[in-house]
Amino acid sequence: MAKMYHREKSIQLKSSASALYNNLSVLRLAPRSLTHFAVVHANVVNLVSASWDGLNYSHRQLQSKEGNVATSSSLIMQAAWCVLPSRDLLVVASQKGIQMYESDGSIMVYWHALDTPETPTAKAIFARGIAAVREKYICVGVSSGAVLVFDVPSKGSNITLSEVLEEHTEAVTDMASECSGSMEYIADLVSADDSGLLCVWKSGGDFQLLNKIPGFDMSCSSVKLWKGTVIAAYGTGQIRLYEGVTGILHAEVNAHARWIYSLDIAPFTGLLLSAAEDSFVRVWHLNPAPESNSVEIEHLYNECVTDTQICGAKFCDGDGFAFAVTGYDLIEIIRYTQA
Amino acid sequence: MSTRTLPLVFINLGGEMLYILDQRLRAQNIPTDKAKKATVAGWIEEDRKRVMNDIITTMFNKKFLEELFKPQELYSKKALRTVFDRLAHASIMRLNQASMDKLYDLMTMAFKYQVLLCPRPKDILLVTFNHMDAIKEFVRDTPSILSQVDETYTQLIEIYTPLSCGEFQLIRQTLLIFFQDMHIRVSIFLKDKVQNSNGRFVLPTSGPVPYGTHSPGLIRMLSCNGEEVKRLQFHDGGNYTAALREGSFELFGDRVIKLGTNMYSVSRPVETHMSGTSKISSQHTKVNTIPNPLAKEELNLLAKLMGGLEVRKPSNTDSGFRVNLFATDEEEEEALISRPAELSYGVINIQATKDNLANAELAKIMGEFTESDEPVPSSSSKGDDLLAMMDGL
Numbered sequence A: 001m002a003k004m005y006h007r008e009k010s011i012q013l014k015s016s017a018s019a020l021y022n023n024l025s026v027l028r029l030a031p032r033s034l035t036h037f038a039v040v041h042a043n044v045v046n047l048v049s050a051s052w053d054g055l056n057y058s059h060r061q062l063q064s065k066e067g068n069v070a071t072s073s074s075l076i077m078q079a080a081w082c083v084l085p086s087r088d089l090l091v092v093a094s095q096k097g098i099q100m101y102e103s104d105g106s107i108m109v110y111w112h113a114l115d116t117p118e119t120p121t122a123k124a125i126f127a128r129g130i131a132a133v134r135e136k137y138i139c140v141g142v143s144s145g146a147v148l149v150f151d152v153p154s155k156g157s158n159i160t161l162s163e164v165l166e167e168h169t170e171a172v173t174d175m176a177s178e179c180s181g182s183m184e185y186i187a188d189l190v191s192a193d194d195s196g197l198l199c200v201w202k203s204g205g206d207f208q209l210l211n212k213i214p215g216f217d218m219s220c221s222s223v224k225l226w227k228g229t230v231i232a233a234y235g236t237g238q239i240r241l242y243e244g245v246t247g248i249l250h251a252e253v254n255a256h257a258r259w260i261y262s263l264d265i266a267p268f269t270g271l272l273l274s275a276a277e278d279s280f281v282r283v284w285h286l287n288p289a290p291e292s293n294s295v296e297i298e299h300l301y302n303e304c305v306t307d308t309q310i311c312g313a314k315f316c317d318g319d320g321f322a323f324a325v326t327g328y329d330l331i332e333i334i335r336y337t338q339a
Numbered sequence B: 001m002s003t004r005t006l007p008l009v010f011i012n013l014g015g016e017m018l019y020i021l022d023q024r025l026r027a028q029n030i031p032t033d034k035a036k037k038a039t040v041a042g043w044i045e046e047d048r049k050r051v052m053n054d055i056i057t058t059m060f061n062k063k064f065l066e067e068l069f070k071p072q073e074l075y076s077k078k079a080l081r082t083v084f085d086r087l088a089h090a091s092i093m094r095l096n097q098a099s100m101d102k103l104y105d106l107m108t109m110a111f112k113y114q115v116l117l118c119p120r121p122k123d124i125l126l127v128t129f130n131h132m133d134a135i136k137e138f139v140r141d142t143p144s145i146l147s148q149v150d151e152t153y154t155q156l157i158e159i160y161t162p163l164s165c166g167e168f169q170l171i172r173q174t175l176l177i178f179f180q181d182m183h184i185r186v187s188i189f190l191k192d193k194v195q196n197s198n199g200r201f202v203l204p205t206s207g208p209v210p211y212g213t214h215s216p217g218l219i220r221m222l223s224c225n226g227e228e229v230k231r232l233q234f235h236d237g238g239n240y241t242a243a244l245r246e247g248s249f250e251l252f253g254d255r256v257i258k259l260g261t262n263m264y265s266v267s268r269p270v271e272t273h274m275s276g277t278s279k280i281s282s283q284h285t286k287v288n289t290i291p292n293p294l295a296k297e298e299l300n301l302l303a304k305l306m307g308g309l310e311v312r313k314p315s316n317t318d319s320g321f322r323v324n325l326f327a328t329d330e331e332e333e334e335a336l337i338s339r340p341a342e343l344s345y346g347v348i349n350i351q352a353t354k355d356n357l358a359n360a361e362l363a364k365i366m367g368e369f370t371e372s373d374e375p376v377p378s379s380s381s382k383g384d385d386l387l388a389m390m391d392g393l
Helices: B006-029 B033-038 B045-059 B062-068 B077-088 B097-117 B123-138 B143-160 B165-178 B187-191 B279-284 B296-307 B329-338 B356-370 B379-391
Strands: A005-007 A025-029 A034-041 A044-051 A057-063 A076-083 A088-094 A097-102 A108-113 A127-133 A137-142 A147-151 A160-165 A172-177 A189-193 A198-202 A208-213 A220-226 A229-234 A238-243 A249-254 A260-266 A271-276 A280-289 A294-304 A310-315 A322-327 A332-338 B206-208 B218-222 B228-233 B239-241
Touching: A025 A076, A025 A310, A034 A076, A044 A076, A044 A088, A076 A127, A088 A137, A108 A147, A127 A189, A137 A172, A137 A189, A189 A220, A198 A229, A220 A260, A229 A260, A229 A280, A238 A260, A238 A294, A249 A294, A271 A310, A280 A310, A280 A322, A294 B218, A294 B228, B006 B045, B006 B062, B006 B077, B006 B097, B006 B123, B006 B143, B006 B165, B045 B077, B045 B123, B045 B143, B062 B143, B077 B097, B097 B123, B097 B165, B097 B329, B123 B143, B123 B165
Parallel strands: A127 A172, A172 A220, A260 A310, B206 B239
Antiparallel strands: A005 A332, A025 A034, A034 A044, A044 A057, A076 A088, A088 A097, A088 A127, A097 A108, A127 A137, A137 A147, A147 A160, A172 A189, A189 A198, A198 A208, A220 A229, A229 A238, A238 A249, A249 B218, A260 A271, A271 A280, A280 A294, A310 A322, A322 A332, B218 B228
16 A cells, blocks of 8 residues: 555644543644644643644643632543634533633633532533534533533624533434535534434524434444534444435444544545544545445555554544544654645 | 542552562562562461451451442542552551552553553453452452452442443543553563553554454445445454454453453562653653542541551561562662652641641541440540541551
8 A cells, every 4th residue: 555644743742642532623724824733631631733834833731620619620521623604612521511712722711510419420420522513503412411502602702502402311422513514415413422322413593303323332432424424433443324314324344443532534525534542543535426325435544553542533634635643641643644 | 530430440459469469478488598688587378368368358348348339530649549558558568668669550550551451441340350350369268358359249240230331431531541641661561562661552453353343444335225235345454353252241250351360470570660761751740630639538538448447567566577579678778769759659648737627527537437446535536546547658
């Protein structure tokens, strides 16, 4: 196999990445020729902003301070940027609740506390799974299975919890919105949980459940939605492609030898990135086949990050020209670009 | 994150501690000239058994385990270290600071390795069962302790086997956060080539895949009515084989996986490379400040542990047994002096006079334990004694 990507200079972090699903978020700011990276370390979010010429890096660390609680800070499950037409927000999901910051992490604009009992319960409580949907919604999953829908104004801090979607009965693992940018697809959002159940939604004043795709008692750890196709990755190392609205299974891939931790899609080219605890990152190509009303998948590339359980992998641009990887206990972001 | 991690941490670290102590006690028992010089007195088999029995009895103290199995957040590294300091000294055996540090390093790195390498998150339970099986073997001649251990075994099975794979993954992720940034090199791992010289563990890309997983390399495409229309192979870059059968989650049975079994023997002795922690870890290791080391629950645990445990002070210090985790006393002294500051555990020293709030809480907890004791002149003086004992930790 010809070497499709080659390794670039890594970006150092202030603290190592924790083993959490989708533990890397990337925000590309074209007007300023900057890329932001966010990686969770226990109770801290490491933010790095890198200039495209690779000469300047600036770091910031966010602590999961929660409102008025002076005691121990809580562990963070995920940090991700939400890109809405009017503004970008950094959303941090933790054991105590959900924080929303301006995209550079400078100002916290909103805080939503989870109901936490005084004595810990057998079932852990946390928020996990973050997605921006259409014009003004940010959706965040909760360990109870609920999906919280926040209505975000184009500016200011008047963010409101507009709806709670209760279709999942297991902890939400991940969430994704349609990333092709096209309005022609009915489904806007897909949510996944620890049982592997996938819920497909249409956004609006009231979110509408379009379809429930049953799981098979195996966590779906990462999910994407592209041109109406749901791409779901599981603890078995499998990737499945479903038609979102009908739930028809188009393809099933024995992709990895261990739990998959992250998926990403390059919306302009249909390149798919998968990364797992087995230390492999793989690049795939999705090819819609309109004549058979389905989508095909082909394997393009493997990269082995030696002795690293990968926890985050994201394309750095819409074409899939470059991608970045984080791993458990690793104090750097490893970058690859097309040769 | 997961509120179910503490019993697993305690049992698995405790299990590793027992493996190491057993090996050291057996090694020091060998009356070679070297061993004679290195130890205060020759150990006899009876002493080894007594130490193992005393520690296991303390570990599986009913009240303590009741407390342990309640859903709760994982404790700070400091608090846990304090618990194991206490546990190691639950018998007539004594360890000095350097040996205790080394013991704790070995225990934690061994369990980190097991958590990292276990094929599926659920296999952490099989690792735990391997430790439990070995602990039962240690006390097989003492039925009273054996039944105590079996009770905990049953409890483990009841609580953990119904958990979903997602809950086990959360347990695993919580444990990995606990062990994050620990890169101490362990000679037995280095020799076996499962650890690199930078302290990171080797992750194989060959061998059997986890139970329930298919070897990577196959793409199946399906038609709208579910028929397979195309089948493609791809090169996966590894060298995987089919999964082994699933290990037994029953009280007895073959666990299949070997993680968590005793890796030490007289021919594979206990050693650590302490000075050689990697640059990366020494630059960036931070004291895990979460959760608050003086949280109520932590004091509670310490108090409960002490409630179930009499401090055995050798009546005559000269006759006390000391175990050395190093080859010689000189090496042990050297290790204490040369230990990097960031690796210091700084065992919690609870000041009886400082934190009034924590103190009142602790005294209250302590009070609960005095009930079954013989009447004491005043309950406060009993509390003071216990606090003083904790100061001495």
